[in-house]
Amino acid sequence: xxxxxxxxxxxxxRIEARSRVGLWQVVPFALxxxxxxxxxxxxxxxxxxxxxxxxxxxxxxxxxxxxIQRSFAIEGGEGTRDGLRLSGLDPAGIFLGKAAxxxxxxLVLQLVLFAGVxxxxxxxxxxxxxxxxxxxxATIGLSAAGVAYxxxxxxxRVRETLxxxxxxxxxAPVLLAGSRAWAAALATSPAGGGQWLKILGAxxxxxxxxxVVLYGPLQEAA
Amino acid sequence: xPVLCTRSMGAAMATVVELRTAVALAGRFPALSGVDxxxxxxxxxxxxxxxxxxxxxxxxxxxxxxxxxxxxxxxxGCDLRxxRVAVRSRVGLLGHAAPLYDELSARENVRFATxxxxxxxxxxxxxxxxxxxxxxxxxxxxxxLSAGQRRRVALAALVARSPExxxxxxxxxxxxxxxxxxxxxxxxxxxxGGAAVLLSSHEPDLSVPMADRVVSLxxxxxxxxxxGGRATKLSVVDLPAPLGAGGSNVA
Numbered sequence: 001x002x003x004x005x006x007x008x009x010x011x012x013x014r015i016e017a018r019s020r021v022g023l024w025q026v027v028p029f030a031l032x033x034x035x036x037x038x039x040x041x042x043x044x045x046x047x048x049x050x051x052x053x054x055x056x057x058x059x060x061x062x063x064x065x066x067x068i069q070r071s072f073a074i075e076g077g078e079g080t081r082d083g084l085r086l087s088g089l090d091p092a093g094i095f096l097g098k099a100a101x102x103x104x105x106x107l108v109l110q111l112v113l114f115a116g117v118x119x120x121x122x123x124x125x126x127x128x129x130x131x132x133x134x135x136x137x138a139t140i141g142l143s144a145a146g147v148a149y150x151x152x153x154x155x156x157r158v159r160e161t162l163x164x165x166x167x168x169x170x171x172a173p174v175l176l177a178g179s180r181a182w183a184a185a186l187a188t189s190p191a192g193g194g195q196w197l198k199i200l201g202a203x204x205x206x207x208x209x210x211x212v213v214l215y216g217p218l219q220e221a222a
Numbered sequence: 223x224p225v226l227c228t229r230s231m232g233a234a235m236a237t238v239v240e241l242r243t244a245v246a247l248a249g250r251f252p253a254l255s256g257v258d259x260x261x262x263x264x265x266x267x268x269x270x271x272x273x274x275x276x277x278x279x280x281x282x283x284x285x286x287x288x289x290x291x292x293x294x295x296x297x298x299g300c301d302l303r304x305x306r307v308a309v310r311s312r313v314g315l316l317g318h319a320a321p322l323y324d325e326l327s328a329r330e331n332v333r334f335a336t337x338x339x340x341x342x343x344x345x346x347x348x349x350x351x352x353x354x355x356x357x358x359x360x361x362x363x364x365x366x367l368s369a370g371q372r373r374r375v376a377l378a379a380l381v382a383r384s385p386e387x388x389x390x391x392x393x394x395x396x397x398x399x400x401x402x403x404x405x406x407x408x409x410x411x412x413x414x415g416g417a418a419v420l421l422s423s424h425e426p427d428l429s430v431p432m433a434d435r436v437v438s439l440x441x442x443x444x445x446x447x448x449x450g451g452r453a454t455k456l457s458v459v460d461l462p463a464p465l466g467a468g469g470s471n472v473a
Contacts, residue, residue: 003340004338007334007337007338011323011326011334014325014326014330015323015325015326018325018326018363019325074323079317079318079319079320079321079322079376080319080321080322080323082282082285082287082315082317082319082321083321083322083335084321085287085310086285086286086287086310086311086313086314086315086321087310087311087335087338087339088310088311088338088339088340089338216307220307
C-alpha cells in the first residue's frame with residue numbers, strides 16, 4: 001500500500017510540475033480570492049487582522065476544490081481511468097498517494113497565502129507551532145476528504161459542478177477549526193487553540209480511514 | 223505482484239477465458255447477452271463484428287471491468303462473478319483510448335505501468351526499443367506524440383507488463399504499415415510464449431491471418447466461429463512429412 005501510495009504521489013506531483021496548473025491557476029486564484037475578500041471588508045486594519053484567519057482558510061478551502069478537480073482531471077480520460085483500475089495498484093495506496101500529492105500542493109499554497117495575509121492584512125504569528133500543527137492537520141483532512149469525494153464524483157458528467165456542492169459542506173468543520181486555531185496562533189495568547197487541533201486531528205483521522213476503506217468501491221462505482 | 227485467484231480451474235488451467243451464457247452489464251444496461259467463448263493459452267482469437275455488436279464490452283468483461291450478472295465467466299482461474307478485481311493485474315488491455323498521461327514521457331508512462339505491478343524497471347527500455355521508441359521519442363511527453371506513436375507507447379507498456387491475457391481492442395487503428403507488422407509479431411510472440419490473445423477488429427484482412435480462430439459477434443452474442451490464418455499456418459507446419467519423402471520422419 002505505501003509503495004503504491006509513493007508511486008501515485010510521485011506520478012501526480014510530476015504531472016503537476018510539468019503542467020504548472022497549480023502554479024499558474026490555483027495559486028493566483030487563491031491570492032485573488034484573498035485580495036477580493038480584503039476589498040469586501042474595507043481598508044480598516046483592525047477588521048482585516050481580525051478576519052485574516054477566516055479569509056486565509058476560505059481561500060485554502062476554495063483552492064482545495066480546484067486541486068481536487070485537477071487531481072481527478074489527470075485520470076479523467078477513459079484510458080487512464082481504466083488504466084489505473086487495471087494497474088494492479090492497491091486502491092488504498094492510490095487514495096493515499098493522490099491525497100498526499102494534493103496535501104503537498106496545499107501546504108505550498110498555504111505558505112504563499114500566509115505571505116499574502118502578512119502583507120495585506122498585517123497579521124503577525126505569535127504561536128508558530130500552533131499554526132503549523134493546525135495547517136498540517138487541516139491539510140490532511142482537506143486532502144483526504146477531498147480525494148474521497150473526488151472519487152465519488154469522478155465518473156459523472158457533472159463532476160465539475162457537483163464536487164463543490166458535495167465537498168464544501170463536508171469541509172466546513174476544517175474551515176471553522178482551522179480559522180479558530182489560527183486566530184489563537186495569531187493572538188498574543190494561544191488560549192483555546194489546542195481544542196481546535198483535536199477537532200482537526202479527529203477530522204483528518206476519520207477521512208483518512210474512510211478514504212482507505214472506501215476508495216476501492218468508489219473507484220468501481222465511478 | 224499479481225494476485226493469484228484462489229479459485230483454480232484445476233485440470234482445465236490451459237483455458238484462459240471461459241464464458242458460458244455470460245451476461246455482462248455496462249452500468250444498468252446489458253452489454254453482452256449470453257456469450258459462449260473459450261480461449262486457450264497460446265491461442266489467438268479474433269472477434270469480428272459491426273459497431274455496437276459488443277466487441278469492446280467482451281474485452282472489458284474479460285479484463286474484469288464490467289459486471290457479469292449471470293452465466294459463467296472465469297478468466298485465468300478467477301470467477302469474475304465473485305471477484306473481478308483479482309484478474310485485472312494479470313491481463314493487458316489496449317482499449318480505444320490509450321492509458322497514458324500526456325505530461326509524462328513515453329519512458330515514464332511505461333515505467334509507471336511496470337512499477338505498478340512491482341516488476342523491475344529493467345523491462346522498460348527493451349520494451350520501448352521493441353516498439354521503435356528510441357532517442358528523443360522516449361523522452362517526449364506523450365501528449366506531443368501522434369496517435370500512432372501513442373499507440374506504440376501503450377503497446378510498449380503491455381510488452382513490459384507481459385500479461386497472461388492480451389486484450390486488444392481494434393489495435394490496428396492509427397498504426398502505420400510498419401507498426402502493424404510489428405503488432406503482428408508481438409501477438410505471435412505473446413501466443414508462442416503461452417499467453418492468450420483476444421483481439422477485436424474491424425479489419426479482417428489484417429486480423430484474420432493472425433488468428434487461430436475467428437468469432438463473429440452480433441447483438442452481444444457469438445454468432446459464428448471459424449479457423450483463422452494462424453491455425454491453418456500452424457497445421458501446415460505441424461503436418462508430418464509423408465512417409466518415405468524425407469527418409470528421416472517416423473510417424
